[in-house]
Amino acid sequence: MNEHERVIAHEVGPAAVVAGAGSGKTRAATLRAARLARTGERVGLVTFTASAAEEMRQRVLAEDVPAKHVWAGTFHSLAFQILRQFPEAGGYEGFPEVLTPNDELRLFRRLWAELLDQDLDAELRRKLVKALGFFRKARAEEALEGWAARAGESLELDAEMLEALMISFQLRKREAGLASFDDLIEGASRALGDKDVRKWADRRFPFLIVDEYQDTSRAQETFLAALMPGEAPNLMVIGDPNQAIYGWRGAGSRTFERFQARYPQAVLYPLRKNYRSTRAVLRLAERAIARLYRSGQEAYYRLEGVKEEGEPPVLLTPPNAAAEATDVAREVARAVASGVPPEEIAVLARSSMQLAGVEDRLARLGVATRLLGGIRLSERREVKTLVQLLKAAWSLHERALVDFIEEAVPGLGERTLTRVEHAARPYNLVDRIMNDGAFVRGFSTRVQQGLFMTRTLLQLARATFEGVTGEAFAERFREFAQDLYGELLPGYLARIGKQGPNEEARRRHLERFVATVEAFAREEAEGGLDDLLARLAFLEQQDGPAVTLGTVHAVKGLEFEVVFVVGMVEGAFPILADDSDPEEERRLFYVAATRAKRRLYLSAPTYGPRGKILQPSRYLEEALDEGLVRLQKVRPAA
Numbered sequence: 001m002n003e004h005e006r007v008i009a010h011e012v013g014p015a016a017v018v019a020g021a022g023s024g025k026t027r028a029a030t031l032r033a034a035r036l037a038r039t040g041e042r043v044g045l046v047t048f049t050a051s052a053a054e055e056m057r058q059r060v061l062a063e064d065v066p067a068k069h070v071w072a073g074t075f076h077s078l079a080f081q082i083l084r085q086f087p088e089a090g091g092y093e094g095f096p097e098v099l100t101p102n103d104e105l106r107l108f109r110r111l112w113a114e115l116l117d118q119d120l121d122a123e124l125r126r127k128l129v130k131a132l133g134f135f136r137k138a139r140a141e142e143a144l145e146g147w148a149a150r151a152g153e154s155l156e157l158d159a160e161m162l163e164a165l166m167i168s169f170q171l172r173k174r175e176a177g178l179a180s181f182d183d184l185i186e187g188a189s190r191a192l193g194d195k196d197v198r199k200w201a202d203r204r205f206p207f208l209i210v211d212e213y214q215d216t217s218r219a220q221e222t223f224l225a226a227l228m229p230g231e232a233p234n235l236m237v238i239g240d241p242n243q244a245i246y247g248w249r250g251a252g253s254r255t256f257e258r259f260q261a262r263y264p265q266a267v268l269y270p271l272r273k274n275y276r277s278t279r280a281v282l283r284l285a286e287r288a289i290a291r292l293y294r295s296g297q298e299a300y301y302r303l304e305g306v307k308e309e310g311e312p313p314v315l316l317t318p319p320n321a322a323a324e325a326t327d328v329a330r331e332v333a334r335a336v337a338s339g340v341p342p343e344e345i346a347v348l349a350r351s352s353m354q355l356a357g358v359e360d361r362l363a364r365l366g367v368a369t370r371l372l373g374g375i376r377l378s379e380r381r382e383v384k385t386l387v388q389l390l391k392a393a394w395s396l397h398e399r400a401l402v403d404f405i406e407e408a409v410p411g412l413g414e415r416t417l418t419r420v421e422h423a424a425r426p427y428n429l430v431d432r433i434m435n436d437g438a439f440v441r442g443f444s445t446r447v448q449q450g451l452f453m454t455r456t457l458l459q460l461a462r463a464t465f466e467g468v469t470g471e472a473f474a475e476r477f478r479e480f481a482q483d484l485y486g487e488l489l490p491g492y493l494a495r496i497g498k499q500g501p502n503e504e505a506r507r508r509h510l511e512r513f514v515a516t517v518e519a520f521a522r523e524e525a526e527g528g529l530d531d532l533l534a535r536l537a538f539l540e541q542q543d544g545p546a547v548t549l550g551t552v553h554a555v556k557g558l559e560f561e562v563v564f565v566v567g568m569v570e571g572a573f574p575i576l577a578d579d580s581d582p583e584e585e586r587r588l589f590y591v592a593a594t595r596a597k598r599r600l601y602l603s604a605p606t607y608g609p610r611g612k613i614l615q616p617s618r619y620l621e622e623a624l625d626e627g628l629v630r631l632q633k634v635r636p637a638a
């Protein structure tokens, strides 16, 4: 048997597949899952992003196995599944509403003033946001004991006050039926202590395979141990320590060591060949990562390339970021025109902000794109506004309504709204606005106007989505979004388009969101608005064939024929901040470069804003020194 066949044939008990990029880890894992499924076993595949999970699911299904035997998803969607069915066992009354990290931060901010009962100055505000960061990090690292002391010392705040604040915050969330992603994982781990949940999990997941294990946080490790209990569970973990890129989560390359310590009888499967990239691409990636090792340690990164030599990676040096966006978009369009499928092309950057220019240019060239990483689609202002209205109308969600009005209904500011909220008590605010005319008429004419407009929107939303599911739901959703930003809130998009992304970009994001909802509705024929709202935090963009624009973090586990990495200058990639980790930055570059199967373009603008000369990324300098890249001097012609 060759190295892959051994992984595929692995029967029962714990195992770890530890190997470099493109060595076929994911492929071997999916083939093993398919093999098990064909024998009638049920297998779970867990990974980090919904897009990577989807790719795994497709690979398994391509092997012709019964779909219901294989479940593929993220840690969060797995926790979601458990809590959806067994909320009480997880400590919730009903299924909690899922908060994205931004939602959580907003909620946290709202609670300060209330809990601390004082006006906070800007300095204290900043510190408290940081304190939440400390708390999140400590949870990820399972070092919760000392977090308040550490945060207190570093931020010069009273540790006891911080701890009390955080405890009330956690309690408030739980009472209000709200859960952050971390809360979900913890809640699901708790739930697994329950007899019924245990029975369900044993039946559902006799086998579990976890990809990208190098980035598993402590909380997720605990969750896995709860899901797959015992000394020798059928748990296979897969990953590459050189691709550990979530150090702040408390992950890092020690995860495999801990796995082996926990399961001493685990079988270890190394893989030594790279099947993905041409040798020219592989060499560049390998030289970059080699700098983290001493001589004699080649075994930690060396892979044998099985593909042809291929073209050397290309270095682009456009004059500035705008020219870079134009050049890259043009190269992308050219690749598409020459027959490379759009889904085989990716433009990557260290941070999502660096992708906006390329997104814009590609849209103008008529090339469809999908965005991975950065601001989640459902967090975009224009999408959020729509969602808040729907949440309010559908679940009588008071907070969502207040946020919606403040954002979108002219003439009603924060102060007025607080008054309206107080006046509505003890009844539900949404209900009163929607159904109690006398209540609304109790305010001044100006306020009445705003509230009556809100009422119309709420009633319309309810009437539109009452009882519709599947295709019909998708159709109505599209119409509703169009009407909302067309006739019902005229000028809203133009107004907010003056801040941040312009109106055109906002319309594109909305269109993407609608397309994602349509994809959701196609998959869930029974799904209506309530299912959509429950699942919102997990929805990732899904639409037709498109060029991927993504952060390096978000494309982990994916691969493309042609890859562009933009903005490769010192300070941007690698990021050179106090809290950035140079080794992790380098691993990120390794991840980026190893996504390419055939062509790799690395781009570094020469000048920054106000004519500042930028320093090319050290990874480029090194590659140039070693003759691993070809410099493309002239800007490509139009």
Ligand SMILES: Nc1ncnc2c1ncn2[C@@H]1O[C@H](COP(=O)(O)OP(=O)(O)OP(=O)(O)O)[C@@H](O)[C@H]1O
Binding pocket: 004, 019, 020, 021, 022, 023, 024, 025, 026, 027, 028, 240, 243, 274, 275, 276, 556, 557, 558, 559, 594
């Ligand atoms: N034995 C093989 N024969 C042919 N092609 C292979 C083989 N193994 C893997 N490949 C191909 O190589 C590519 C990389 O495989 P895969 O995505 O499984 O790697 P990986 O180790 O999970 O990579 P990474 O950690 O970088 O995401 C895929 O296109 C896969 O189909």
